Amino acid sequence: MFMTIPSPSPEAVVIVGGGFGGLFSALAITARLPDRPVVLIEPQEHFHFQPLLYELLSGELQPWEVAPTYRELLSSRGICWIQDRVTTINLAGQELTTASADRLTWSDLVLATGTEPNDFGIPGVREHAFGFRNLKDVTHLRERVQDLRQQHEKDAALVIVGAGPTGCELACKLADLLGGSARIHLVERGPGILPRSTAFNRERATAALERRQVCLHLDTAVSRVDKDRVSFNDGSSLRHHGLIWSAGSRPSLPRTEPPQTKPGEALSIAADLRVLGQEHVYALGDCARYGDDPWPATAQVAMQQGDAIAAALSAVGQGQDPEPFQFQDLGEMLSLGVGDATLTGLGITLAGPLAFRIRRATYLTRMPGLSLGLRSAGAWLLNR
Secondary structure, X not given: OEEOOOOOOOOOEEEEXXXXXXXXXXXXXXXXXXXXXXXXXXXXXXXXXXXHHHHHHHOOOOHHHHOOEHHHXXXXXXXXXXXXXXXXXXOOOOEEEEOOOOEEEOOEEEEOOOEEEOOOOOOOHHHHOEOOOOHHHHHHHHHHHHHHHHHOOOOOEEEEEOOOHHHHHHHHHHHHHHOOOOEEEEEOOOOOOOOOOOHHHHHHHHHHHHHOOOEEEOOOOEEEEOOOEEEEOOOOEEEOOOEEEOOOEEEOOOEEEOOOOOOOOOEEEOOOOEEOOOOOEXXXXXXXXXXXXXXXXXXXXXXXXXXXXXXXXXXXXOOOOXXXXXXXXXXXXEEOOOOOEEEEEOOEEEEEHHHHHHHHHHHHHOOOOHHHHXXXXXXXXXXX
């Protein structure tokens, strides 16, 4: 276990999970309430700015730009980072236990534990598929691309399951990197790609996939994954040289006492982001759900919720009721291969190289830590 200084305080705001929601909550609370101790518990060493992992895979960005360490991000801000995993949360006693058997108490608790891949019980997924969520996944996939380019094996194929944003962005980037060394197969159990995207982005993504000769399998569900073959619900199968699973995820939460959800279910929250029935427990991002019409499971929602939790804690500290969270939709941006992207939002509809530059510059400005963002933007500009 690694822990930055200062040491945790019993009056601390404790944040579990260091993804977009957790990290941006920690930064926002420290900025708004500098006298409140803030503790972030996150087992990974690096924060992963996931929308830019595609550019890391292709070498268009460097690891320090996309995956800075928590030590770099937090040590100068007075935020205590504990590199550990929370296993149990005692809500009544306002105490949690980590994998290292340490116990911490809190004044307010923020749960931002995100999701884990959902294999839907399909045989072989856990054993033979890999994801695209962190530096390890990027390294694994980059090595696979290098092997395929060197081997020149006839009928080589990479299979991507799930044609949401991750699947479509990854298919375009991999097709560019492979340069014809392997065929990309994109499998989607629904009738079309990007079901939650705008019509413009769907059209541009469809055209990008067609230009790269990505083989699209619609209305097709995976029934089994083996080491070198994937089977489908219609009885057919396909030999593969690697399978990336982006077909779904489910909330990942520590065990709570008393239990608040069933395994794999999100926490139910009120409009002010507090867990139902819990005055001092907040939840945000993909591990939380508000009513029957939840907010999108995107990074921009989690980042905005981080600011909202800081505002809520400030209001409660002044004896006021927190304002309900209001999501401001800033649009959607998709990477569609090396040097290509599409974006819609805030009155802009654009695709191509300029959209790619705007997308990357926009994300770089949102990188946590102003100095890091400036260094990143400067490195990008010097390489233009």
